[in-house]
Amino acid sequence: MEKTEIPDIVVGRLPIYLRALSRMTLEGARVTSSHELGKKLGISSAQIRKDLSHFGEFGKQGTGYHIEFLIGKLREILKVNHEWEVALVGVGDLGRALAHYASFGDRGFRISLIFDSDPAKVGTKLNNFEIYDSARAGDLIKERGVTLAMIAVPAEHAQKVADELVKAGVRGILNYAPINLVVPEGVKVQYIDPVVHLQRMTFYV
């Protein structure tokens, strides 16, 4: 499978499928269909079948998908069949909430390297992990080989932090700062900004 062949929008739907399927197993289901899954997600069954067909044959006409099997396949495709270490830079209210967020663990991620530039926070513990001085982020990230990071610092510091992370080897950044980041080719950035989502809705409301 050549990664470049898979449209980014298809890749973006896989985590949604994985999440819905995991939810189904929690509710006791063992088998599902593209029709049932589509109904839960507001996506057509044809779209789901087409998306999955990029990666192989996962279901059978008539019997549908074995949920556990499909979950395993999706985890493999998304490479979350093992746990990723994630660095977090910025321990404000949001950073704190992220560090405590229980849903990372069973979905492939662990925030295990935490940084802040506030001397009052450095050296204290958050969710059992020591908070390190942001000045050490580059060295520690390189040393630990961490490739994923979350940025939860004020907008005016975010680009500088991103530059340091990328230099240290980070290849995927989840950016909570309300600012677009400029990163080199090959580094992925995803953005979370509640205001952007709200403004997208007020246009229609």
Place this chain on the structure above:
Amino acid sequence: MEKTEIPDIVVGRLPIYLRALSRMTLEGARVTSSHELGKKLGISSAQIRKDLSHFGEFGKQGTGYHIEFLIGKLREILKVNHEWEVALVGVGDLGRALAHYASFGDRGFRISLIFDSDPAKVGTKLNNFEIYDSARAGDLIKERGVTLAMIAVPAEHAQKVADELVKAGVRGILNYAPINLVVPEGVKVQYIDPVVHLQRMTFYV
């Protein structure tokens, strides 16, 4: 301007433009070009001009855009030229971080109606607003005419909460619970789930 004529993906980029332009004014800029804006955002200048052309003529060939003027226009288009009241259901770590998030205020939103079902939290204050019992959400939302809400409750309660919100008149939901919601036609839902974003990156890393 017929709203149905504007592609949803264009609407989705407007808040990003607005955010970048607001950032530019903070940095002292008064005029910009689609080229400069595009470079900051990793979007082509042609795309930006095309997106904006859906709504009118905002710049001049050669002189570019007056940033304050364009900000005003975008605020008008997105209807954030006035402040929206937002209800928040669920005061865990995340809900608390949202209530304290400073960036809502100057971007058109105020979390002013807060709910939780935990008796220990009900009646206490969060960011100067009283936390009400979730059982009263429907009545209070209707009474106040609130049309936007954020859901930050555990996944297993999110659909029920959404049903109540919609029944009370909510037309836009920002859902932080890691589950897809089923809502009637005409109600918008936007999702924020950090794991979905992380998994989208691990595919490539």
